[in-house]
Amino acid sequence: METIKLNETPVRTARNFRINNIKLENIEIPNSLSNFKNVTISYDKNKIKVEEKANKVDLAYGLEHTLTEQVKTEANKNITLTIDSKEKAEAKINFKFNEQNKELVDNIEIIAKENTNATVVIEYESTSKVQNFHNGIISVSAKNSANLNLVIINLTNVETNNFLAIQDTIEANAKIIYTIVDFGGKNSITNLYSNLIGKCSENRINTIYLGSKDQLFDLNYIGELRGEKSNIQIEVQGALTDNARKHFKGTIDFKKGCKKAKGNENESCMLLSDTAKSLSLPMLLCSEEDVEGNHSSSAGKVGLKELFYIMSRGFTLKEAMKLMVRARFNEILENIENEEAKEKIINEMNKKLD
């Protein structure tokens, strides 16, 4: 059992604000990993090449040294997806945790070649209640004019320690759209670093999280804009009930030379109980004059008027709450084209709010 301090913000603020990093106690990082067999990969074979190996990518930030090194040296699942088709391609990787497959350390590399167009769905889910451990790195390279939809779904059980570091590089005219569904884990800690190096490169990060019981979400998103007219949009919508906690750290960093770049960040948290807690740090860092940066953040309970309206139409309080949360999440959920994945998410949402 270890105490680890991880997910440092790129710029520190006062220590007593308790947001520069997250300290987790009693975390068991497995020493020897057995093979993780419960994985299925489906993909368009003519358009995507899949290899069971991956490069050991150096991370600009990452979650924490030990976790990063574990992925680099001990990963029990290495996967590289190379997208090489101008026509729309699809791939889906599904990791199912169960009693025989409790520990996953995965290293996934996605290379979207020039002018390609693809959707990749990566799912992590638990089929039993035993505690799972997940530590992963997803590194993405979007070459010139590539277009990638990347859907990452975390539906692990509430006993799981879920650690995920994502890093991307986006070249000229390339675009990545992330749809991240973060519902699972006792501790779900995500670090996402986006490096927009190309002219007119674009990144849209859309995240929904839903916390119940004693779940903790620590999301640290860092977007560095370097290319002229580069653009990043971060949209994070969440709801917390019971004693759930969320830390959102979002940084948009306009680097010198990113003229006419734009960055917007919007974070909103619905508090569904008086013991749920929301901590946020939406940062704008700016070393370039000719840019537009905005952020907004809000938190509060579900609107009483809206609840009253829905209940006056014959719904119970619980049903009305579910509808409100669903309505909040819907815009982001609509990005997921895979109906099976969407249904799973909605079922999990209903279960958590029961």
Place this chain on the structure above:
Amino acid sequence: MKKTELNEINRNIYDIKNKDEYDFKIKKGLTPEIIKEISIQKNDPDWMRDFRLKALEVYNKLELPSWGPDLSELNMDEIATYVRPKSKLNNSWDEVPEDIKNTFDKLGIPEAEKTSLAGVGAQYDSEVVYHSMKEDLIKQGVIYTDMETAVREYPDLVKEHFMKCVPVNDHKFVALHGAVWSGGSFVYVPKGVKVEIPLQSYFRLNSPESGQFEHTLIIVEENASLHFIEGCSAPKYNKVNLHAGCVELYVKDGAYLRYSTIENWSKNMLNLNTKKAIVGKNAQVDWVSGSFGSKISMLYPMSILNGVGAKTEFTGISFAGKGQNLDNGFKVVHNAPNTSSVVNAKSISKNGGKCTYRSLVRINEMAKNSKSSVSCESLMLDDFSVSDTIPVNDIRTDEVEFSHEAKIGKISDKTIFYLMSRGISEEDAKAMIVRGFAYPISKELPVEYAVEMNNLINLELEGAIG
């Protein structure tokens, strides 16, 4: 297109140096012996001497902040923490030595006293050299005096409140302040008394390689009200000067306090100041803050809303020019139901200056039905300045309305185009936009300070289509 040019602050008046003459200057450094010597020189009571020595112990234990601007150039072995000017406390300007009086004359303090203030305190280096207040306020029981007099004459009031709102272990520079504090103002407004005209304290640091550590303690009793203005400046020297003042405000139930500051320290000054208010039931504290000077500034006034229905507003502007790193902001903690906070912060960076807005909004579990609204805007006037926004929002209960928004960018080309299409020249359009940007802050300042702020920013715009 040529860049919009905003001139640096005209510092002619503020940079006037007097000869470094003093009655007593403590040797540089920070040791228990130096602290004991300060205590002897100030004729402290025993409890204050012991307090200083304990604060020094805390200072030695605490580390420099691991965040914010780089403070490595600060060497306490090169700073004299106590400089007694060659003047005693006076209540008539005629008794203040000529060169010191001339300095305050040029800063406009005696003139403002005649026209728009109910009382004035003027500190030169480490001691207050002038203090006075209108007779009618004295009759109503208002106390406005220097801190040393307060320690001697109102020991119970001082002991009850001194460094209780800002405890010495808050951070390293508060501990330093506790050890070496000198000068500052004490204000006590009795229950129900409304002080209609503002009181003002002005702090001037003249001595090179020295520090100013004034302590301001204001107690506004139940249903009373006060507007207090604080101004500060110093001439520029080649070596670092340090300002680590401390402001403690107690705003009791139903009371109102407005605390306005125009800070215009010289560009060799490290301004590491601490300001905090404890706000009672249905009471309100409003902060108005203009930050223009200093090489480095770390200043985050804080309101602790302890009473049901307590309110606070913060309105602030920072202007960072060449070589300046102004790390300013605001902190508010909601500790009771139905409390509210409104924050409106602006910053302008130019000529390589760096502005950072750093903040905390914490709404605790017991603060049901509280509201907080934060807005910050940053304007960059060239491509080698820096502007950062680092706000922390810590919401610990569901019955709240919290919103935060921030914007960063340059003067909008579209807005200039729109104004020009209405027949306004580009220069005038840009001037109008920058004045409009600063207006929400300047309108909150007393008139003479709003004028001073406009002079300080000196909005001379030369932009033209090139």
